[in-house]
Amino acid sequence: MTRRHIHIGLMVAAILGGLGVWRMSGVQLTTSASVEDQTAQAAPVAAAPLQPAPLRARFSIRYKGLESPFSVSSVLLMPGEGLTFEAVSDSPSAVYSVEAVSGLLTQQDASQWSWTAPLQSGIYPVQITRAGALPSSITLNALVKMPHRPSQSAINGYPIGYYPKRPYRNNPVYLIPEGLVEVTEANQDTPLTPHFRLGQFVCKQEAGFPKYVVLNERLLLKLELILEEMNRAGHRIDTFQIMSGYRTPAYNKSLKNVQYSLHQWGVAADIYVDQSPRDEFMDDLNKDGRIDYRDAQVISSVIARMDQTADFQPYKGGLGGYKTGKFGPFVHVDVRGWDARWGVQPKLQSGVTTVALR
Ligand SMILES: [Ca+2]
Incomplete structure (x- = not known):
């Protein structure tokens, strides 16, 4: 299936999901009826190959x-x-x-x-x-978004919990979200950027649809830019696996995590790569036959290099390296607005290490 097929599929899914009418000018959709029509013709007509949609x-x-x-x-x-x-x-x-x-x-x-x-x-x-x-x-x-009142501990039965009343260090990143995005079975595959879908960011807590998620545009762009750079560096990766994206305050509390975990504001993601083989475990990114912290360093060293470029300054934030997790080694990235480093750090990187909120 080409990327264009996927793109069209998503557009169709979006329409079927009642998201609104998408203008389809210039895009020839093949329905099952027209496939039969083509089959009935004596001379097969070579269809122009669909080009992958540019990213x-x-x-x-x-x-x-x-x-x-x-x-x-x-x-x-x-x-x-x-x-x-x-x-x-x-x-x-x-x-x-x-x-x-x-x-x-x-x-x-x-x-x-x-x-x-x-x-x-x-x-x-x-x-x-x-x-x-x-x-x-x-x-x-x-x-x-669906408006959210801080006094509500759930939206449509989906547990949220309570946000801390005061923002940490008066940083507006930590203001209580005014609303959350509703995620349904029909809209969970909506692309947010070329390589990331809405459903990837949903909290891992046990709950049925509809679910609700807090997202941040800056984080989405940062993830897409990092993924693009990983591909430019020779890794063929369709997306990052998001081990932890949004966490509701209720779920964060159940993990006994710090009160001000950035995941609750949708500005942080714990990521790893599971491309080849697809086994729900981090890949051997540096091809040394082992899966360990050095593979997380492959991701974090790409981010550290990007951090030094002017274009990447709007995406300044935390970079944490973890040796082991449920799915192997992983990397935490966020867009808190200032540099914070902890855990396993990228190779050849002598950056500062600060005590940081995860
Ligand atoms: Ca390795």
Whole structure:
């Protein structure tokens, strides 16, 4: 199955899931009826091979102080909240168009729009397209959250627990979330970036659907950038396994973890690679025949190298290396806004080690 097949499949799933009507112009969908039609023809018609959807668009979008070049990106909004976004590229004459099937879209100028989210929580795609001989699009999935009151310990029966009333060190990262994204069986495969799906970030606590998750755009982009860099370094990886993404305060408490664990704010992920073989265990990334902390160092040294580049500064955060976990060695990454290092650190890295919250 090509990536394009998967992409189309996800779009179909999104439509079937009642997420809204996705504009399908230029995309030929093969239904079972048309397959039969083709089979009935005497001379087989060679179908043009579907090209994998590009992971990066030929432009970027700027929103919420972030910049995403990825063909699928995400933004979190409260019902009725406004968002301003801008299309940027190296060509000042580039022409863009935007389509949103829900919410209120207003064009501000040639490359800037504002969009007001619907009042109903859910997932609403906004498609930004750069015109030209090679049109290029970014689907911005707007995840409109379900409002959450701090006094509620559950939403629709899904246990949340209680957030600490005061943010740690007055850092706004630790403010009580105003809302959470509803995750259903139908929408759990919604792509948030090219390599990460909504369902991957859900808390590991025992509970049925609907589930609720706190997500952060900066973390999603950071994970996608790290994965891209891992692939550039020669590792063929479709996604990171997220051993721990969001943790509800209730679940975090049951783990006897620290009160201010960043996982509760959706800004942290514990990741490993399970690509080959797919055995629910970390891969032998450095190919030395053993699976140990050195394999976690393969990931953390890529992150440490990225940390030293100007482009990666908006993604500053924690980097923790763990020798053993349920699925083998793993790496903690977060977007707390300042550097924090602990545990097994990357090779050739003489960075500071600080006491940190995990
Ligand atoms: Ca190894």
